[in-house]
Amino acid sequence: MKKLISIIIITITLSACVGNDKIILRDSVGKINKVMVVAKTSDWTGDIGKEIKNSFGELMVGLPQPEPILSVSQVAPNGFSSMMNAGRNILIISEGEKESYTVRTNVYAKPQTIISVQAKDDESILKLLQKHKKDIRKTFLASDIKFTQNIFKKDKIDNSTYKTLSNLGVSFTIPSRFRTVEDTGEFLWLRNHLTSGIAKTGSNNILVYSVPLIDENLVAENIVSVRNSIGKKFIPGSDPETMYMITEEAYTPFTFDAELDGKKAYETRGKWEVKNDFMAGPFLNYTVVDKKNNRLVVFEGFTYAPSVSKRAFLFELEAIAKSMKIK
Incomplete structure (x- = not known):
């Protein structure tokens, strides 16, 4: 009987979390115009981190005081747990044999934008970041525009x-x-x-x-x-x-x-x-x-x-x- 009750509870829980084969995602968190960067500490303190900070840290034109286009924070890959992966804007830097630049939405939370940059070494990662610099900023800013508009619609x-x-x-x-x-x-x-x-x-x-x-x-x-x-x-x-x-x-x-x-x-x-x-x-x-x-x-x-x-x-x-x- 206890086993049957457990099965029923599990079934109800799964039914509540899944509808039309889609998992119901939790709400994302994070401030507007801020990006969480998932990267090794050695990368963040080196040339890769410098490139990211310089790109996001370009000053917004027309403001009386200097303010960056986007603010950034960093977390190491081993710290990117279920406690951290609900961020709304996430940039993931990783090494791998296959070179790739991908944009995914609503992976761990909703709304969420995750950009992943992968290459075989630091030099190749830098080239990818430089190649897609404008696209990365544009994607995160557009995501925040849409998020803000949805709040205003309420x-x-x-x-x-x-x-x-x-x-x-x-x-x-x-x-x-x-x-x-x-x-x-x-x-x-x-x-x-x-x-x-x-x-x-x-x-x-x-x-x-x-x-x-x-x-x-x-x-x-x-x-x-x-x-x-x-x-x-x-x-x-x-x-x-x-x-x-x-x-x-x-x-x-x-x-x-x-x-x-x-x-x-x-x-x-x-x-x-x-x-x-x-x-x-x-x-x-x-x-x-x-x-x-x-x-x-x-x-x-x-x-x-x-x-x-x-x-x-x-x-x-x-x-x-x-x-x-x-x-």
Whole structure:
């Protein structure tokens, strides 16, 4: 009888863990923009570790203080146990006769991205890391974007309640903690007041608007002048006549090719300031070429958080921007 009960318990347990031949995975753990590297200590303290740290440690452009694109931590292979393998972003370095670069998802937990780099010796591993450096960073960042967007979906704003979004025919996955500053029907400004730690006097901000598409070849070079005109018109300082948002004159923004909602776009990162005042911070601008409607759709996020790191705030705005859908 006891044996029969044991068999029933095991069967129920297996049934609870398996459905449609798929094991139900536990939730992954780990901070946004952080990667756990599984590598021997000798590799981590040598050239392989140096290559990884230099690659992930490249500074994010447009931030007032130096902050890396990705943060890293290391664990030795013999320490990569069931206690550790639930990390959301994992890079595994190993030696083997077969050279390989693989990307796997949801192996030990969900959501999870595991990149494995294997080669016969240190020199070959270094070459693989250098060859796939951009792909590795892009894969982990894209994974974190998707993870962040899924969190926002659980408590998001109703886009139809905003005149500007309805009139422009655009939508975003924006967490409901953002509040309306202005919604004219042509220009939307949302703000999330930061409420924790030293940043509690700051805010994360979203701007959405459109401008006519006049010459597609001049879009990139006109991004700064467009945002300056919008700042002067809609983002005043304490004295609206003499104080308003502009692109920081002492810092040249960086503009990259991008794609949003399947459309050509430009990503611009830089610093904003209030003319004739002391307020400043980083901004992230996506200008999307909407040929169908002969216009440029602009999403801009900017952060005001004095004296604290701002990478996480900008990443949140990036995740929101990349959820854009245009009718």
